[in-house]
C-alpha cells in the first residue's frame with residue numbers, strides 16, 4: 001500500500017488575527033522518523049493538534065492512513081498515539097491503571113505482553129503500582145509516553161518528549177523510539193534539541209511563522225550549507241596572517257585563528273599551503289562543518305535551542 005501515514009494538505013489555522021498555520025503541505029510516509037523543527041511559536045503544536053483532531057483547521061485537510069481527521073475522527077485518532085508537551089495526569093490512578101485505561105479508551109481490552117514491554121522499556125517496572133502523584137516529573141513524562149502508545153498505534157507523535165528530561169533518560173527514550181521505528185512504527189517528533197533531530201530523524205521539516213521553510217532529508221539539509229571552517233593554532237601568537245588568507249579570517253585570538261571558506265571553491269589543504277608559503281608555522285589544526293543549528297539559523301534567523309543540551 002502506498003498510502004502516506006499522514007497527509008497534510010493546505011492546512012490553515014488562525015487564532016483571532018494571528019495566523020498560526022498559513023497553508024501547510026506535508027506528506028509523512030509510513031515507517032519514517034520525521035522531525036518537525038521550529039522556534040517557539042512556529043506552529044508545531046497547533047499542527048500536531050490538527051493531526052490529532054483536537055484543533056479543527058480553518059482550511060485544508062489532514063488524513064491519517066487515509067482517514068480524514070475531521071470527517072472520520074475516530075478512525076484517524078485510533079491510528080495515532082500523541083505524547084503531549086504538557087504533563088497532565090490523573091492523580092487518583094496508578095501507573096498501570098493509567099496505561100490500561102488509555103488502551104481501553106481505544107477499545108483494546110487485553111494489552112497482552114505490551115504493557116510489560118512498555119513498562120520495561122520506559123524503566124517503570126517498579127512503579128507500576130505507584131500512584132501518579134508519587135512520581136517525579138521525569139517519571140510522569142515516561143508514563144505519558146506509555147499512555148500514548150498503550151493501544152499500540154502505527155503512528156506515534158511526540159511533542160517535545162524530552163524537554164526538561166535528564167540526559168540519561170533522554171538517551172533511553174531515544175533508544176526506545178528508535179526501536180519502535182525499527183519495528184515499523186511511524187514516528188513524528190518535534191524537538192528543540194537539534195542534536196536529537198540530527199541523531200534520530202530521516203526527514204526534517206523546518207517550520208517558521210506558520211509555514212514550511214524547508215523540507216528535506218537530514219543529509220540534504222546539512223549539505224545545503226557549503227561553508228566550512230578551518231581552525232589553526234600558530235607556533236607564534238604574534239605571527240601575521242598572510243595577506244592571501246585575510247579574506248577568510250573569521251576570528252583570531254592570539255595563536256588561535258579561525259578561517260571560514262566555501263568548500264566548493266577552496267580546500268583546507270590549499271589554505272594551509274598559504275600559511276606555509278608565507279613562512280607562518282602551524283602547530284595544530286581542525287576543521288568543522290555546519291550543524292543543523294547553523295542551517296536552521298540561516299533559514300529562520302533564529303536560534304532553536306532554548307536550553308543547553310548537557
Ligand SMILES: Nc1ncnc2c1ncn2[C@@H]1O[C@H](COP(=O)(O)OP(=O)(O)OP(=O)(O)O)[C@@H](O)[C@H]1O
Nearest residue numbers: 015018020038039040041042043044045046047085
Ligand atoms: N489556543 C490558542 N489561542 C490563541 N493563540 C494560540 C493558541 N494556540 C496557539 N496559539 C498561538 O499560535 C502560534 C503557534 O503556537 P504553537 O503552540 O503551535 O507553536 P509551537 O511551534 O508549538 O511553539 P513552542 O515550541 O513554543 O511549543 C503562537 O503564536 C501561539 O501563541
